[in-house]
Amino acid sequence: MTIVLSEPGIDGLTGVVDALRAWQDDRTPLQLHPGDLGWAWALGAERLAAAVRTWSTDGRIIAVGYLDAPDVLRLTTAPDVRQDEGLARQLLADLDDPKRGVLPPGKVGLELPDGALLRETLLAAGWHPDEPWTPLRHDLSEPVKDSGLRIEVAGPKTAGTRTAVHRSAFGSARFTEEIWHVLAAGPVYADARCLIGYDHQDNAVAAVTVWSAGPGKPGLLEPMGVHADHRGHGHGTAICLAAAATLREMGASSALVATPSSNTAAVATYRAAGYEPSTERLDVSRPA
Template identity: 50%
Template sequence: MSIVLGTPGGNELESLAATLAAWQQDGGPIQLHPGDLGWYSMRGPEATARALRAWSRDGELLALGLLDGPDGLLRLAVDPKLRSDESVARQLCSDISDPARGVLPDGEAIVEARGAVTLQHLLLTRGWQFDQPWTPMHRDLAAPVPDTHVTWPGLRVEVIGPDRAEAWMEVHWSAFKGTPFGEAERRGVLDWWATMMDGPFAERGRCLAAFDPDGRAVAIAGVWSSGRGRPGLVEPMGVHRDHRGKGYGAAVSEAAAAILGEMGSSSAMVCAETSNVGAVATYTAAGFTALPPESDLLRPS
């Protein structure tokens, strides 16, 4: 049977996430995770489905890609049994490289294909280049996570619900946007949060916030399960710009690992830009181990 490329419908998201979850392996590469779909789903289920590209053969999913944003970034997962399969790699390479196939637009593009060594080799022969390195971070959860890094007096970390969604999103906005959090932004991000937490991946996720002694939210994290006995993902983690340098990032990261352990995850994982030494140091302080850096692949414009 030939390999078929398609864009799934919104009614297929849960089954795709289940297959993607089964592909997650301790000791394997940090590839596209159900949590990545969960975080993306704040745009809504139909938009999430439109951003996916699925490769299948005889009804069996072989690879799944997420077009993450408007900048030509494809985040990819390949069935672990097929990462070295030449026919699968050649089909993926052909579809990724040809704008007419509807995977990536013409011009500059980036592919995140960790562990797919045969595909990486084929893309490099077509003129793609290694892009900036990312550092995979891993924490084993075979034993309960000790509460050692919540060192700020009076700091508490809690799983939050809709009643505190505004505080969570305000910290996220500060950490990643850094622009004023006005009324329009407030309404928009609360809609995003509600859409995500009412969506098809909600049961896999938890939102955590760290509160200082004055009750202010100072750091946040999201965690996502791929099921019992499989690696869970921390996505995202951020500290409010007014409260950095106090250990809050390590505290909320450690709490995130603990929650994943309670959800049955075998390990906690996250990937940080290698150039972001602060992020790597934060996760290391929270008990994560840095693995050798891996690079995305870039097609120059």
């Protein structure tokens, strides 16, 4: 088959998101999710489009890559071609050659789902195993227990509260109220909710954004954080419970999240909220 590498442009982003929605499956607990692009929409559609690459055949998208950083690509494929040798060889060629406009020269990292022939192909070509990640999954076939927090869905009037919790949690000034409005105006946010958790003193103590991929498909937590002034009280576990409950209300089959395995505190928080870890997954990297 002839495989075409391209940049989708702003007009093509909706088609990319639709493809990612179709590929979500509980049998693949960690792969690029529509919510990842939804969260990145906060950068603006133009910047997001410049960071996305697609591989297509006969007009059908069969692989999507998102440059989460200049030297980090998150890539997934349609499930039916995950073991396709021709696609794996084409992806290797495109990822290895900076002139093809996917990755820069030098050391780069790649996230890809388990079960992809591309992983074996890259390792055989001299790429190396890299950072380990722990995927976690909360089954949503049964009701989720109450979080114990008062949960509010953020909207235009409470966007300032939502973003203030995030800035405190991550020690970053980048997520402003103005950026939240850009995020919320993106088409993927129609299937998302920003949740704010309040304690018994009505302090905004934690926040999370959840992203649905459609009924019967896994949803995603991205991101979750606890206000720096309110840590150590179980609020991280509580907001993760609220996230799972909200995704269940939205029809999701499960709630997914992933964290670097080195972040043992985060893994413990998710596990305390009923998220079960899957097999650890390694990124791969191209040496300098």
